[in-house]
Amino acid sequence: MFTGPANVGKTTLALDFARALVCSGTPPPCDHCAECRMLLANGHPDVEQVESDDADATDFTALWDTSVADRPSRALRIERVRELIRSCATRPSQARYRVATLDGSMVQDAAASALLKLFEEPGPSTVLLLRANAVEGLPPPIASRCQIVPLRPVPATDIARWLGEADITPDLALDCAGVSGGRPGLALRLAKTPGAMDSLGKQVVTALDLVGADTVARIEQAGIWARNYATTRAAIDLLSLVWRDLMRLAANEEVSVSLRSARPALTDLAGQLDIATLGRQLRAIARASRLLDANVQPRLLLDWLLLQLRGPLPRPLP
Numbered sequence: 001m002f003t004g005p006a007n008v009g010k011t012t013l014a015l016d017f018a019r020a021l022v023c024s025g026t027p028p029p030c031d032h033c034a035e036c037r038m039l040l041a042n043g044h045p046d047v048e049q050v051e052s053d054d055a056d057a058t059d060f061t062a063l064w065d066t067s068v069a070d071r072p073s074r075a076l077r078i079e080r081v082r083e084l085i086r087s088c089a090t091r092p093s094q095a096r097y098r099v100a101t102l103d104g105s106m107v108q109d110a111a112a113s114a115l116l117k118l119f120e121e122p123g124p125s126t127v128l129l130l131r132a133n134a135v136e137g138l139p140p141p142i143a144s145r146c147q148i149v150p151l152r153p154v155p156a157t158d159i160a161r162w163l164g165e166a167d168i169t170p171d172l173a174l175d176c177a178g179v180s181g182g183r184p185g186l187a188l189r190l191a192k193t194p195g196a197m198d199s200l201g202k203q204v205v206t207a208l209d210l211v212g213a214d215t216v217a218r219i220e221q222a223g224i225w226a227r228n229y230a231t232t233r234a235a236i237d238l239l240s241l242v243w244r245d246l247m248r249l250a251a252n253e254e255v256s257v258s259l260r261s262a263r264p265a266l267t268d269l270a271g272q273l274d275i276a277t278l279g280r281q282l283r284a285i286a287r288a289s290r291l292l293d294a295n296v297q298p299r300l301l302l303d304w305l306l307l308q309l310r311g312p313l314p315r316p317l318p
């Protein structure tokens with residue numbers, strides 16, 4: 001099981017690993033043998049990718065791209081798991097291994113108990129590759145049968161250099177790398193989507209406005225952001241980004257502010273908040289992030305979180 005934040009590279013690594021398992025060249029994955037070429041082109045008969053489509057927008061774009069965010073739930077259907085169990089019971093047709101890759105966040109309810117059987121008795125030469133944002137989001141009996149490979153965020157300078165190799169201009173590369181939180185896939189998507197950084201800037205202003213907002217406005221904003229898992233995850237990631245920058249500015253660490261267009265507003269607000277308050281609020285954001293992956297109801301979670309993000313109390317009247 002590969003764990004780590006969305007867009008950090010879990011799918012890319014799982015597919016490379018799957019390719020290494022079926023590759024007949026050296027060193028695997030060789031990119032040139034029949035198995036590698038088949039998998040890269042249209043897929044391989046011994047490699048099953050059990051997912052709807054991987055561009056699941058569990059990133060900031062879910063906040064404004066409603067066509068993606070309002071898609072129906074991606075829960076794994078029980079019929080699909082039964083199909084998988086049947087195919088995993090047979091020998092691989094041409095490679096040494098039969099490989100299945102699955103998104104752990106899709107594994108719920110009835111599908112989870114069916115899948116557990118597969119994890120208890122995988123077929124001959126079967127390798128199951130799971131991905132999950134956090135181990136806690138998976139049923140413990142499944143998680144306990146996995147070897148867990150945690151993926152850590154990639155340094156922003158490395159991401160910026162990598163974006164540069166993909167013909168992204170240096171300024172845009174730095175901005176996208178800075179806001180990506182160490183997730184190369186997110187940085188690339190922001191860089192390649194026209195207007196994405198402008199839309200993100202507007203969301204940052206919305207987040208900053210929360211500090212001085214009244215309770216009604218907070219609850220309203222929670223409703224807008226908590227439409228589904230993807231939008232809630234995006235909102236929590238956004239708040240984490242903004243509050244980390246506020247903290248850096250409040251501590252006079254000016255160099256690493258990630259969203260340069262929002263810098264004046266961030267600097268202004270950082271001057272009004274003390275470090276203890278910001279620290280408490282950052283801990284609340286981190287806690288909300290963990291609870292979301294432990295399947296806490298998104299609306300309740302954001303209602304609670306946005307109430308924690310109050311600014312300093314107004315000065316008493318003279």
Ligand SMILES: [Zn+2]
Nearest residue numbers: 023030033036
């Ligand atoms: Zn190969």
